[in-house]
Amino acid sequence: MVSLLLILVVSLFFSGIIIRTKSILSGRKGPGIFQPMLDILRLWRKGSVVSKTTSFIFQIAPTAYFSSVIMAVLMIPHGTYPGIISFEGDFIMFAYILAFGKFLMIISALDTGSSFEGMGASREALFSMLVEPAFFILLGSFALFTGQNSFHDIFSTLHYGSQISYLLGGLASFVLVMIAMIENSRMPLDDPKTHLELTMIHEVMILDNSGFDLGVIMYTTNLKFAMYGALISNFFIGMLPFEISVPLFFAIQIGFATAVGIIESFMARFRMGHNPQFVFILTSVSLLIFFGVLLVLGKFA
C-alpha cells in the first residue's frame, strides 16, 4: 500500500523533472514540473478518434497496457512493507505482466495497418526481447544472494556486508536505470521529442492513438518510470525506518529523473543498428553481478 501511494505521487511529476532538467541545461526556463500531468489531464477530457481499419484490439490496448503496469506496481514493496500482491516468485509475474501489456501495444500498432507502426512494433519487440535476460539474471542473482524469491523477501533481507555487495547495488541500479530507459523508449535508444516517424520506436506505435487513449498511454509511461525508480530505491532502503526511507525514496526518484534529463541533454541517440549491441551490454553487466554474488557467497574455491 505504501509503495503504491508513493509511486502514484512520483508519477505525477517524474517526466516534469526530466523536461525541466533538459530545459535548464539548454538555457531555457522550461515549464513547471506538473505540466506533463496537466497535458495528460487535458487529453483525458477529450474523446478518441479511432481509425475504421482497426479492430477492438486497438481500442482495448491502451487500457490493458495501463492495467498491466498498475498490476506490476502493486507487486513493488517499499523496504519492509510488502506490495499489495506478494508471493514467492512474484518477480517472474512482474516481468510477464509487463510483457503482456507491451504485447497488446505491439499488436495494436500492427492493427492499424500503417507501415510506420509496423516498423515501430518490430523494433519494440526486438529490444524488449533483448532486455529480458538482463532483468532475470539480475533478479536471479539477488535471489541467490539473499536466498529468497519474492520482491519483498529479497529486498527486506538485502544488506550490504562487504564492499563487493555495495558494488552489486550500484551495478543493479545501473542496469535498472537502463532497463527503464529502454522500456520507456528514451534516449539513447529512442528520442521521444523527434517528429520523424522513420526513426521512432515507441512514439511511432502510438501515432494513431488520440485523446483519452493517448493520455492513458502517456500516463502509463510516467507510471513505469516511477515504478522502476521505486524498484531501484528498494536496493538502498532495505530495513531502514519509515522516516528515513520515504525521503530517501523521493531523493532517489528525483535523482533518477535528473539523470535521465542529463543523459538526454548531452548525447546524441544511437544509430538504430547499434541499439541491440547496447542492450546486450546490460546482460553482460547482469552477468557481472551474478559472478559477484557467487564470489560473495564463496562459491568460487
Added chain:
Amino acid sequence: MTTVNYKSVTNNQATALKDIPVLEYSKFADMNVELINGNPARHCVNYFGYHLSDKISLICCIADDDLHQIFVSSALVEENTELESLTFRNHNFEKFEREIHENFGIRYSDHPWLKPVRYAHNRFDKKQRIEGYPFYEADSEELHEVGVGPIHAGVIEPGHFRFICNGEQILHLEIQLGYQHRGIEQLFLQKTQLLERSTLAENIAGDTVVGHTTAFVNLWESLCGHTPDDGLHYSRILALELERIAIHTGDLAAVCADIAYQLGNSVYGRLRTPIVNFMQEWGGNRLSKGLIRAGKLNFPFTAGHSKRLLEIFDSFEPDFIEITQKLFNLPSALSRMEKTGVVTYDEVLEIGTVGMAARMSGLSRDIRLSHPHNLYNSIKHKPVIKRHGDVYSRVQIRREEVRQSISHIKGVLQNVQEIRQPLNVEMNPQSRKFILSLVEGWRGEICHCAITNEEGNLLVYKIKDPSHHNWMALAQSVRNNDISDFPICNKSFNLSYCGHDL
C-alpha cells in the same frame, strides 16, 4: 570528335540569339554528350525547350569550370515526336529530358526513367495526374514498401518518398515531387513589371531569397546593358554570404535535432538568430526580402551597419567554435554521421550534382571560383572540398563554410566603407538576346536563363535551383542505409521542394 559547333559565353554575358548555332538533333546530341563525357570539369547547367512557332527549340548549356565558359547550342525538333535521349549516354541530362518530355510530349525511346517531374500546369499531357505517378515497385514477399508524405512529419514542404526496404535496410528510394508547383516560370512572362519579377524571384525558394534574387538581378542588368557600380556588387556578396552563414548554422541545429543532440540544437539555433536579425536591421526583413533589386539598393549598407556586423561576429565566432568543437568531438554524434549516407565521387559525377552535394565527394563545383559573379574574383575564394560524401562531410562543409563566409565578409567590409546609393536608372531589355546567369547560393549553383523577342519582351524564363540535380543524390545516398537514418541524410542535404517544383 564532332565539329565544335556551339557559342561560348561567360556568366551573365548577353548574346544575340542568332549567334547560337542551330544543329540537327543527332549532331546536337552527339556534341553535348561528348562535351561532358570524361570531363569532370564540365556539367550541364541547363537544358530546356521552348515553343518556336510550331516547333520546339532545345537549348543546351554546358559549363566548363576550367575555361570559365558556358557552351550554348540549340536544335529544332517537332512537338510530340520520338527521339533518342542524351540520358542514355550521360545521366547528367536525366531530369532535364524528363522535363522536356513532360512539357512538350517528346518521347525519348531509350530514356531509362521517363517519368513526370512536377506535373506542371502547362504540361503536354493533361490527362496525367499526380495521383497516378508510376512508382517503381518491387514484387516481392520479403521486401516491404514504406510511403512517407506528401505531408511532411515536421509540416515543412510536401513531397512523397517511397522506400523499398528489406527489414530496416533501404534498398531503393524514389522521390516524387511537384506538389509545390506554382508556375513561376510562366508568371515571369505574365508579370511585366520589374518589381513584380523581383518579388517572384524572391519567392522561388524561401530559404534562398538572396541567391535567386541575385541571379535574377544580375541577369536583368546584363540583359539591359546596365553596368552596376562596385558598391552594388559588394552588397550582393555580403547578402549572399550572410544568407549562407544563417542557413548553414540553422542546418547544423537541425542536424543536431535529428540525432537528438539537444545542446547542439539549442546553441546553433540561438546562433542563427543574430544573423537573421542583422538582415532585419539592414533590409527590414529577416529573410532578406526586398533587399536585392536590379540597378539599385533600397537599403544602403552604412558604416554603422558595418560596425554592428563586426560586433555580431565577435560574439558569434567564439560560441560557434566552442559548440562545433563539442559536436565534432562527441562520440555518439560522430557515430551517427560517419559513413552514413555515402555518395561516391563517381556517383556525384554521374548525377551531375552541384554545390555542397558535389564538394562533399571531392568534386570541385563552386560558381564563386569557376564562373565568378559580382566581383567574387576579387575575393580569393577557395572551395571547401571533402572526400567521403557522407553526412559527416556535409556537416563539415557547413562548419568550414560558415567560418570562410565570415572571413570573406570581413574582407569585403575592409574594402568598402560605405556603399553609395546608386541613381535610379532606366532599364530596358535588349531584343533577340540569350542570357544565362549563374550564382552560387548556399545550396549550390543557381541558374537563370532568359531569351527575349524582337520587342525585348521575355520569351522564355528558365530557372534551375541546385535541388534539381541534388534530389537524385539524396535518393542514392540512402541506399543500403538504415531507414531510421533517412531523416539525417535528408537534413544533411536540406534540399528545396519549391525550388524544384517551381
